[in-house]
Amino acid sequence: MKPRHRRLAWIAAGLAVLGVAVALVLNAFQSNLVFFFSPTDVAEQKAPQGRTFRIGGLVEEKSVRRDGIVVHFNVTDTAKTIPVSYQGILPDLFKEGKGVVAQGKLGPDGVFVASEVLAKHDENYMPPEAAAAVSKAHIEAAEKNAAKTLVR
């Protein structure tokens, strides 16, 4: 290859990379800056109607119920709550009282039918003994705090 051809090839590669980067930015700004909507957003009709979106919040305590292969649970931001049904494998960190992000559609009956459920964990790292002590002492406070972090 002549130097001039090599240079043109690099310019083409650079433009392709730049194009991909711009496409990613636009894509991100269009739909993904809001990765998920909180139950309050949904109640206020801020979530897109009639198409797939994600909801995020905490899995409400004592709301997880298994009905054959379908799992039912409620997602809450402590202000509003949305019932969710899901058929599939739940991530290991899916737990009552912990963060969750579910992708799916809101049915006419108000039940969110999820096609994918992801666990959203918090930024706390500690050994189990410490976690047990903390949760015993401030179970209520911690929940409210986590909800605030999630909803913001």
Place this chain on the structure above:
Amino acid sequence: MALNWYRFSSPATFYPLAGRLVPLFGWGAAVLAAVGLWLGFVVAPTDFQQGEVYRIIFIHVPSAWMSMFLYVVMAFWGALLLGFNTRLSGMMAQAIAPTGALMTFIALWSGALWGRPTWGTYWAWDARMTSELILLFLYFGIIALRQAIGDPRRADRACAVLALVGVVNIPIIYFSVKWWNTLHQGASVKLTGSSMETTMLAGMLVMSFAFWFYAIAVVLARVRTIVLERERGAAWVAELPEARSA
């Protein structure tokens, strides 16, 4: 004491100085990594919700920090080049780009392998991950731009401009978890304190220094090579013992 900083911006002075620093930082990185891994895998306890898999944090967070930090340093050298036209600045910026891209790749890769067992997915198009991916493409773009422009001095200027424009992405990466709803959790280490157990935090910080030393060693070694490439034919290069023909 009046130190002549311009003296160090001369490649002929910088070359031997960098040569003495490379093994220093290289071995420093090895020792720090050994201590950091010992802290991370032997001393630090199992996490209460993630089990063992959280130990990916000891490379994920340091590499993600370095990916952003190196970019800022690269843009800083670019600004120096545009402002003062110091020859070494362009070489520094050129030497940083590949290591920055590598750190970004490590952050994305380790993040994917951490996300699968915890969140339930390797990848999600949330603001944190998307902006970090854009950082990788910025590094690629800067490297490609240099290859496209044959003349090193013109390439220096073009890359400096592109690097400076791309700096806007850095606060977006850092604050994305604060500004928007993301799958990625918030920062565990902030100026106001940390939400990690002490030995976990210690392991992560020591590993961060290890990554730092590694990056300094590799970048300095690469700057030396770039100096050789660009100053080939200069009298002082011909006098170097390693460049003398046998």
Place this chain on the structure above:
Amino acid sequence: MNHWHFILGAYGVTVLAMVVEILAARARRRAALEAARAGADAPVPGAQLSGTGGPG
């Protein structure tokens, strides 16, 4: 819940990437020295001959 294969995958690829980077940097340095040696015998026309001191 011990996902050691994920940990191994993350650390393994990190070490591999660093080794590749170091080897590439070494190869590039060897090539540059080779060229400098060749340049010592027959200086490249147009090379910058400003070796000592001074900005820019």
